Amino acid sequence: MRRRFNTAGPCLPAYHYMIPPLGRLPEAPDLVAQMGYFVVHAPRQTGKTTTLRALAEELTAGGEYAALAFSCEVGRAAGDDYGAAVHGILDRIRIRAETALPAELRPPPWPEASDTGLLAAALAAWAHACPRPLVLFFDEIDALYGASLVSVLSQLRDGFNERPEGFPASVALCGLRDVRDYKAASGGDPNRLGTASPFNIKLKSLRLGDFTAAEVAELYGQHTAETGQEFTPMAVERAVELTAGQPWLVNALANEIVEELAVPPTEPITVDHVEQAKERLILARATHLDSLASKLVESRVRRVVEPVLAGTLTQLDPYDDDLQYACDLGLVAAGLP
Structure with missing residues (x-):
């Protein structure tokens, strides 16, 4: 069976290639050992959920922790109804x-408590x-806002x-944003974080970064090792x-070549194949690309992206919140002039 690339979409294929989770979040085990509460943020479709689940599995398999990654997406529909949001998260x-833990590590029946402290x-x-010790990864924490986010935090x-x-000994909040944006999402003024920040116990913020050139070569090399089909060095360089x-693009590009262009396994994958796949992805207007485009209407995104598109970009402070936000969304890459 030909294995597919993980495009991190809503319907993951049964078989996919991935970069080992500890390679993508090398600091996480040390933060867990320190009983740290921390933040992991990354753009959409970067393999965040896959990485978190694999990391939780590794921590549990090591025999020292009971680690679980779960989604808070169910809380999106609850809005400010924090009771409904918490009940959904506990479900x-x-x-x-x-699914993920042996019976002796699973939670007991939840106790009776008011919604404010459940x-x-x-x-x-x-x-x-x-x-x-419990280690919990609250994935898609961005789904919560207003009173629900305040209650959970x-x-x-x-x-x-x-x-x-x-x-829980260690907790990670995982989503698109760094903790500096949580106050805005919870209804506060993001410019006045101070001690009123709703997650001021966090030890560190980790960004699940884009793949390095070596990691792209490693990912594509997994396909070669499995099928014998080579990505030429120039094809990898062009990708x-x-x-x-950007992980979604790296995987989507390869998936387009292998599955949609259906280059025969006996032929190497060349720069021409990469170019064809690029054009097909643009014309297909994948849902992920359209969702990124919708962010362009936000004023803080326009402030960064408009001068990029106009060719009038001046040097921006690398610690600028708006620049970091645009990077976290995956709309711009670090290292812009």
């Missing part, structure tokens, strides 16, 4: 735990019952000092140039 935790009470009960902050016996290592 997702239980469903994921049934998440904290549930996680405390699980930490007390679990024979190992506040309950995590309130339980922080009880870890590891009485609360890196076109994608700047």
